[in-house]
Amino acid sequence: MAELTSDFCSAYACPMLGVYGVSGKWYCSCHHNANPALNDAITAELHRQKATVDRIVLARREGRCEVQLENGLITLIRDIGEQMPLRKPNVIGPTHAMTHYTEQGS
Ligand SMILES: [Zn+2]
Numbered sequence: 258m259a260e261l262t263s264d265f266c267s268a269y270a271c272p273m274l275g276v277y278g279v280s281g282k283w284y285c286s287c288h289h290n291a292n293p294a295l296n297d298a299i300t301a302e303l304h305r306q307k308a309t310v311d312r313i314v315l316a317r318r319e320g321r322c323e324v325q326l327e328n329g330l331i332t333l334i335r336d337i338g339e340q341m342p343l344r345k346p347n348v349i350g351p352t353h354a355m356t357h358y359t360e361q362g363s
Contacts, residue, residue, distance in 0.1 A: 268296045272303055272310050274317045286327055287334040298337050306330060 266275045266285035275283025287299055303310050309326055316323040 268300055270304075271296075271300045272307070272314070274314055276317065286331055291334070295337055299334050302334060302337060303330075306333070 264274050265271060265283075266273045266288055267282040268284060268288040271285055271288060273285030273287060276286055277284050277289040279289070285303075287303060288296060291299055309330055313323050313327050313330065316326075
């Protein structure tokens with residue numbers, strides 16, 4: 258009906274298909290109900306999960322729904338913005354490693 262409507266999610270550069278209509282725009286299951294401030298972070302994660310996204314999009318295009326894959330992706334996305342605190346200070350880093358290697362071979 259609306260010729261301007263794209264199949265894709267309205268979030269900028271999102272590779273997923275829009276499946277939820279919200280006031281004239283369509284959003285994928287990952288951007289739907291997401292905090293708009295996190296849209297770019299979610300999109301970046303979706304691009305990192307390209308293989309999964311491709312399968313979900315293909316299924317949607319064939320009128321199917323990869324429920325397990327899509328729910329897995331949503332669970333992954335849900336963690337964005339809710340980073341876990343470190344359980345203990347992590348002091349191991351590149352400046353602490355490798356020192357003994359310099360003594361080898363001499
Ligand atoms: Zn999206």
